[in-house]
Amino acid sequence: MKRSNRLVILTEYFLENPRKHTQLPFFVNLCNTTKSSVSEDLDIIEHVLKNQQLGYLERTTGAGGGVKYIPEVSSSRNKQFIEKLCHELEDPSRILPGGYLYMSDILGDPKQVREIGRVFASCFSKLDIDVVVTVATKGIPLAYSVASFLNVPVVIVRRDPKVTEGSSVSINYVSGSSKKIQTMVLPKRSLKEGSNVCIIDDFMKAGGTINGMISLLEEFDAKVQAIGVLAEADDDEEERIVTEYTSLIKISNVDLLHKTIDVQNGNISLV
Amino acid sequence: MKRSNRLVILTEYFLENPRKHTQLPFFVNLCNTTKSSVSEDLDIIEHVLKNQQLGYLERTTGAGGGVKYIPEVSSSRNKQFIEKLCHELEDPSRILPGGYLYMSDILGDPKQVREIGRVFASCFSKLDIDVVVTVATKGIPLAYSVASFLNVPVVIVRRDPKVTEGSSVSINYVSGSSKKIQTMVLPKRSLKEGSNVCIIDDFMKAGGTINGMISLLEEFDAKVQAIGVLAEADDDEEERIVTEYTSLIKISNVDLLHKTIDVQNGNISLV
Structure with a gap:
């Protein structure tokens, strides 16, 4: 040939x-x-x-x-992508009740999702990761994208047990921002004991959901090697339970009344 | 250069x-x-x-x-892949209560998910599709994979309304196999009126969920151009509500007592 x-x-x-x-x-x-x-x-x-x-x-x-x-792309390429993303997200019409941000268009675009996954996979490239874990629903596409670059499987934690997955382990946790008690479930069969895990999610406020995932993963003796969130809302920083994580963007000063918002780079290292 | x-x-x-x-x-x-x-x-x-x-x-x-x-791959390549998949799935230890099949390991493998998406995208290559629609949770990775090859966005129908998505349209539908009344929700902002849609899901028994999606999509004046399901259980064929679809594999004769199962090619054209 x-x-x-x-x-x-x-x-x-x-x-x-x-x-x-x-x-x-x-x-x-x-x-x-x-x-x-x-x-x-x-x-x-x-x-x-x-x-x-x-x-x-x-x-x-x-x-x-x-x-x-x-597939470890350069920091300058990542930086360029994140700045474009910040620019897209700082549109005030994206502000939703509760200080959330409408991101479904970005999370619904396979090309953007692939790029976000590439950024995380580049960040975590040197770590020993066996599996990417996320919680239903919005983190799922991001988790698959990261996993495809890391060449590892994805495990999805659910908020409701499903009959179709066999026996499972469940925990209750307190949602960080709403203080409500919620449940999380992971089928026993889906994760090997002692796995090295990377947690991926789309949005983090106080960090209750991610903290719940960490507790659930303890039941599987999993070692959390990395946590990646697309967006963090920094208004709740003082109350935050999760401290070691990588975020691509940070949302702050959400003003529902005046419809203003600040979107900046997250804590990801871009040098 | x-x-x-x-x-x-x-x-x-x-x-x-x-x-x-x-x-x-x-x-x-x-x-x-x-x-x-x-x-x-x-x-x-x-x-x-x-x-x-x-x-x-x-x-x-x-x-x-x-x-x-x-990226329209050949039928012979598709055939080879589907036969490998059938072989993997016919393991009786996959049988779950209710006649479901444990497929989370396959659906959790980004490489397999990518191949499944490639098969559907090849099948639907000549159709005019603007968006891929799926319902949370297990269809999501498949939908993203199909959409990435078709170069279109994904829209996710949810079973529970979420505050973070703005106003939405919801419908009630009857689940085909359990005959229970369930709800489906789609944020108004997420789908343009009159879109050409491809529905993707992981599993179809009587077809209630997909039928629910069709009804919901009617509210958006969407035109359903294609329906793709990874696996269909053909025991319910007589009762089936959805008739035009493409399945990659067909599961039949699930015998919970003797732990036996038949897994064959679905109705996908492989010539």
Whole structure:
């Protein structure tokens, strides 16, 4: 097979299989070529991915050696994306009762959701994560996007037990902002004991929901390695229960009366 | 820029932007090259995509002309995937009370979810679809996957109204299998009147939920162009309310006592 054809095939393979370790003989076979040709192809792809700020190829030598595409995009690319997002969200017509923000259009756009997932996955790229956990409903698309870049499965915590999932563990927790007692459920079968977990959600006010997830995950002896929220509302910062997390944007000074709002970068490190 | 680098950049662009119409000058500028070089690059990419059964490039000439990647994969690729899925699902330990099947591991795997979405998007490739609609919770990842290949947004129907979405339209419907009256809600702001809609869900028994969605969508004057369900349980076929749909797999003869089950291809056309 010609180099030009091989480059298209290999590029497609890496983008569809992030973080998957693949040995060189697989590519030699796939492209019907030699090991040294594949090596040169990888050099070209690596060079372009780095230039485009889309990550890099992790290559290991020796027995069992091979290559893995790490979709860790650059901070400057992340920064650009988050600033665009802030700009879209600071529209006052997005303000909803209770100090929430209408974000369903952004969360409903698969392309934006994919970009948000890419940002989180880049942030958490060096961590050891086995599974992404979220709570129904709005965090789900974000969780899948993050998981697709980290090459791990998703587990969804529900607020109502469903007959279709077998036996489950449930906890009660106090919602941070409304102080109501709520329930969370996770099927026993869905999460291995002792997993390394990344929690993803769309919105955090006082942090009650995320705190509830942490308690529930303790029942599975899970280790929470990272928490990512798309937006945090910083008005409740003093009361906040969750302190270690990564947010992409921060919403503050929501004024329902005058219809004004401040939207800024969250606490994500962009350097 | 050299051809080898251009091929990596263009392949990445098409895979990240399915069904997006892009004019050639964009690529000329992106790759700092000539129109005729880009044309040759597109020939190579098209050739490989077709060979890999991953779809094709739709090219239009004249003023406003350009190129669009249509991720319409081949029936034989779809068939292979569905057969693998059937094999995974026919494990009797998946049988749950009520004749449901445990599918959370498959629905929790972003790679499988992406493949399922690719199959539906290929099936519905020729239809005019503006938006994918699903109902919380399990259909959500599938809906996003289909939508990402169709390059359209997702709208999520909920079973409980949420304060964070503004005013909404709700309907009551009768669940097909349990005969219970249930509620479905869709925020007014989330769907334009007269949209062309594709409904996606994970599981269909008698079809009550999907029928409920159809009724709700009538309130928005939406036109349902396609209905896709991952799995249908064919034991209820006589009572079924929904008749025009595409299913990838069909579950039958669920025997809770003897723990046996039949899993076959659904009604999807694989020729």
